Amino acid sequence: MTDQTSTTAADLGVQGVPQDAMRRLAELQPGRPGSIFTSDLSVNEFLLVREVGFRPLGLVLGSSIYHVGLQVGRWGRNQELDVLSQAMYHARELAMTRMEAEANALSADGVVGVRLDVEMKEFGSDIAEFIAVGTAVKAEDGAGGGGVTEWRNNKNLPFTSDLSGQDFWTLIRAGYAPLGMVMGSCVYHIAHQRLGQKIGNTGRNVELEQFTQALYDARELAMSRMQAEAEALHAEGIVGVQLRQHSHTWGSHTTEFFAIGTAVRPLRDDHVIETPTMVLSLDA
Amino acid sequence: MSEDRSGHELPPAAESRIAEIRRTGTWGSALSADEFTAIRSVGFEPVGQVLGAAVYNIGYTGGWACPGAWAGYGGYVTPYQSVTAVSSTGSMGSFGPMVQTLYQARHNALTRMSEECAELGGHGVVGVRLTIGGFPAGGMEFKAIGTAVRAPGGVALKRPFTSDLSGQDFAKLIMADWVPAGMAMGISIGARHDDWLTINQTRWGTGNAEVTGYTDLVNESRHDARTQLDRDVARMGAEGVVVKTMDIRIRDRECPMVEHRKDHIAEVTIIGTAITKFTRSAGHAIRRERSLAILSLDPQRRQAARVRLGADGPR
Numbered sequence: 001m002t003d004q005t006s007t008t009a010a011d012l013g014v015q016g017v018p019q020d021a022m023r024r025l026a027e028l029q030p031g032r033p034g035s036i037f038t039s040d041l042s043v044n045e046f047l048l049v050r051e052v053g054f055r056p057l058g059l060v061l062g063s064s065i066y067h068v069g070l071q072v073g074r075w076g077r078n079q080e081l082d083v084l085s086q087a088m089y090h091a092r093e094l095a096m097t098r099m100e101a102e103a104n105a106l107s108a109d110g111v112v113g114v115r116l117d118v119e120m121k122e123f124g125s126d127i128a129e130f131i132a133v134g135t136a137v138k139a140e141d142g143a144g145g146g147g148v149t150e151w152r153n154n155k156n157l158p159f160t161s162d163l164s165g166q167d168f169w170t171l172i173r174a175g176y177a178p179l180g181m182v183m184g185s186c187v188y189h190i191a192h193q194r195l196g197q198k199i200g201n202t203g204r205n206v207e208l209e210q211f212t213q214a215l216y217d218a219r220e221l222a223m224s225r226m227q228a229e230a231e232a233l234h235a236e237g238i239v240g241v242q243l244r245q246h247s248h249t250w251g252s253h254t255t256e257f258f259a260i261g262t263a264v265r266p267l268r269d270d271h272v273i274e275t276p277t278m279v280l281s282l283d284a
Numbered sequence: 285m286s287e288d289r290s291g292h293e294l295p296p297a298a299e300s301r302i303a304e305i306r307r308t309g310t311w312g313s314a315l316s317a318d319e320f321t322a323i324r325s326v327g328f329e330p331v332g333q334v335l336g337a338a339v340y341n342i343g344y345t346g347g348w349a350c351p352g353a354w355a356g357y358g359g360y361v362t363p364y365q366s367v368t369a370v371s372s373t374g375s376m377g378s379f380g381p382m383v384q385t386l387y388q389a390r391h392n393a394l395t396r397m398s399e400e401c402a403e404l405g406g407h408g409v410v411g412v413r414l415t416i417g418g419f420p421a422g423g424m425e426f427k428a429i430g431t432a433v434r435a436p437g438g439v440a441l442k443r444p445f446t447s448d449l450s451g452q453d454f455a456k457l458i459m460a461d462w463v464p465a466g467m468a469m470g471i472s473i474g475a476r477h478d479d480w481l482t483i484n485q486t487r488w489g490t491g492n493a494e495v496t497g498y499t500d501l502v503n504e505s506r507h508d509a510r511t512q513l514d515r516d517v518a519r520m521g522a523e524g525v526v527v528k529t530m531d532i533r534i535r536d537r538e539c540p541m542v543e544h545r546k547d548h549i550a551e552v553t554i555i556g557t558a559i560t561k562f563t564r565s566a567g568h569a570i571r572r573e574r575s576l577a578i579l580s581l582d583p584q585r586r587q588a589a590r591v592r593l594g595a596d597g598p599r
Contacts, residue, residue, distance in 0.1 A: 065499045
């Protein structure tokens with residue numbers, strides 16, 4: 001982020017800005033807890049989010065500690081492990097829903113900068129923590145260029161977005177608003193090669209078709225589920241999609257594909273996206 | 285000396301270093317060139333590097349009893365569903381004393397650092413690094429280091445502000461009419477007995493299930509830590525807090541009251557900077573332009589930026 005002010009370096013000191021700041025600090029009185037905002041935005045994000053007309057209300061968080069059940073796939077077949085897929089979905093849903101409920105309780109219009117993480121725990125076996133953390137914000141009059149009456153999505157819940165403060169600023173300035181985070185997950189069992197195949201492939205440069213097929217199927221399932229969630233929100237599109245793949249603790253033939261992004265809608269039909277200023281830096 | 289310094293006198297070594305700085309006027313700092321420029325650009329001056337430290341022996345932590353075991357005939361038994369006891373409730377077996385010590389130790393380190401700042405004539409400390417570690421000769425060492433800055437001609441503060449923001453972030457806030465009030469902390473330790481419901485939900489053959497006991501432990505502990513953070517911010521009279529770190533550590537222990545059963549303990553620490561808005565006096569108000577979106581034409585710079593700002597990189 002670049003800030004441009006119309007004063008030179010010396011002027012802020014001459015104008016007495018630091019002295020005004022110190023005068024404010026000297027006046028601080030202990031207040032009542034509860035009328036304070038909390039946020040885990042960085043300073044850059046905090047200032048940019050305020051600039052597009054949103055006020056941080058509070059840090060919101062939802063988490064769930066989940067025991068993931070066992071499911072063993074048929075050794076020689078590519079198949080989705082639906083018990084595990086369900087588990088990953090359910091656990092993330094719990095975390096996200098709780099975070100949305102906290103935001104709702106604050107009467108927020110939305111949640112920005114959401115981090116959705118999963119961490120396997122060392123205590124117990126097959127236990128993972130799913131945690132969703134974000135900052136609830138409220139739109140002030142004139143946010144998004146003015147004239148926007150409703151920021152919540154069609155489920156009357158605050159919008160959620162995993163966009164950083166900088167991306168949120170860019171999106172709002174471009175005339176779009178987030179609707180909600182959408183995700184698709186698929187846990188897939190990749191077939192083992194039969195012994196004959198394995199021997200036949202030794203020393204040859206050849207595509208492993210089953211593995212390729214497994215990769216395609218798993219990815220397609222995850223992405224189409226994400227798509228379906230976006231359609232349920234009546235979104236125009238999805239931005240900031242991340243496609244992650246991890247095996248967690250299930251071994252090398254079981255892997256989870258996880259697609260997550262933010263569904264968006266246009267704020268007005270006649271939006272025009274500003275051309276950015278092009279810059280070539282002359283320093284090394 | 286075993287008396288607890290409430291902090292009105294600095295150790296002799298610190299006093300002599302500060303006297304030297306005052307005499308020669310040459311300050312040392314831990315600021316980089318960029319940070320130094322950023323601070324100067326908003327009219328503040330660096331005054332010197334300041335340090336506050338405290339070494340504590342943690343002898344008594346509380347937590348001597350299990351909060352969730354039920355009294356039964358001839359001893360304590362494991363209930364079907366127990367409760368999470370967080371440190372702020374002061375209930376039987378809570379870790380209140382430990383949390384109070386952690387607070388007090390960090391607070392002492394920060395206060396001593398602020399006093400060095402005040403002796404140098406500074407108004408506050410930026411770029412504070414607050415660390416905990418083992419002290420080589422025993423005990424836990426709490427250290428706070430930062431750079432003191434001064435607002436020339438500004439009114440003296442009873443308590444200098446502290447903030448873990450970098451020089452650049454500090455300058456950006458000042459330009460937007462926000463000023464850091466101090467560092468705020470929320471600490472909580474929660475304990476929960478492993479009840480039958482939890483044991484059933486974590487068995488090897490159990491299918492997908494949320495482990496309600498652990499979820500409750502984690503949520504209650506975090507909630508308590510956030511409440512403590514709010515109280516800390518309110519004590520300073522600030523308007524809000526920008527959180528930098530939120531850590532959680534979970535461990536288990538043998539239950540002190542029921543044989544062959546475990547308790548789980550979660551320790552949550554939240555640290556951030558409390559900030560408050562200030563208004564410029566009449567005549568100082570200037571119209572600030574909006575942020576400028578730039579598209580850098582230098583491919584190497586953009587590549588480097590892409591690599592640096594990874595999924596969880598700095599923002």
